[in-house]
Amino acid sequence: MKVAVLGAGAIGAYVGAALHRAGADVHLIARGPHLAAMRQYGVRVRSPRGDFTAHPRATDDPAEVGPSDYVFLGLKATSYAACGPLIEPLLHDTTAIVAAQNGIPWWYFHRHGGPWDGRRLESVDPQGAVSAVLAPDRAVGCVVYAATELEQPGVVRHVEGTRFSIGEPGRGVSARCLTLSEAMRAGGLKCPVEPDLRRDIWLKLLGNISFNPISALARATMRQMCLHGGTRQVIETMMTETLAVAAALGCAVGVSIERRLAGAERVGDHRTSTLQDLERGKPLELDVLLSAVVELAEITGVPVPTLRTVHALSDLLALRSAA
Structure with missing residues (x-):
């Protein structure tokens, strides 16, 4: 399973390190001193559950990574509409985009059912700019219950929580969610697949x-x-x-x-x-x-x-x- 972490900050690097520890082919995409530190020393996780270091590949160029099975999106939601050039090299026909964002996602009414099915929210998807870059059909929802901080470049302080709930916008339990859940759990994280996220x-x-x-x-x-x-x-x-x-x-x-x-x-x-x-x-x-x-x-x-x-x-x- 090939996973690209686009925006490997505190949460992204933590998830990438856990998946790499479980044997996934993980590529972290970051920049600046944080990228340099991860390249030289790996991702150093400091946690009350036990410290560990992982050495996934790290780059600032998504083209070096290429098409992946999952893109774990660690970017802030404010960056979604402009991330097209970064995410495009990471996609193949069935790539799933796992957006670890807080709040209401851009796909909220995608396959929602009822009177608001398919409705676009201007506050999170202004004029459809986010949907144009991140196709809702690719989306796997992710709710993060872990608290982390970037203590220094390359060092993630895990404060508490290991749960990352995932699910399909259209509800139900899919094969792609089950596969990701298994890999996350193998890396020491909790990752329930919720029928209605x-x-x-x-x-x-x-x-x-x-x-x-x-x-x-x-x-x-x-x-x-x-x-x-x-x-x-x-x-x-x-x-x-x-x-x-x-x-x-x-x-x-x-x-x-x-x-x-x-x-x-x-x-x-x-x-x-x-x-x-x-x-x-x-x-x-x-x-x-x-x-x-x-x-x-x-x-x-x-x-x-x-x-x-x-x-x-x-x-x-x-x-x-x-x-």
């Missing part, structure tokens, strides 16, 4: 839609946000509104907000990916988190006043940080 998307989004923008606005860690009474109340309200939108779309998440908050508090003083991006001067990946759910709320007629307020504040922060 949209439930997992909303479950993960409960945390991302609230903790990520608030962490950037307050420069706070997961634990700090949970322990601050006022912030905790705002997060609870955001989660309640998000569950209402999911329910209007026919998706019952089936988890209590208190349980979700307790899980976040256990993560400790972890900085969300949005806060890390803000600190590093990178674009903030908020469209797929907040903007998409606000758009879905408009489609379904669900009132989401707190989400709209936090969206306005975080959108201004994103614009100012990009200036």
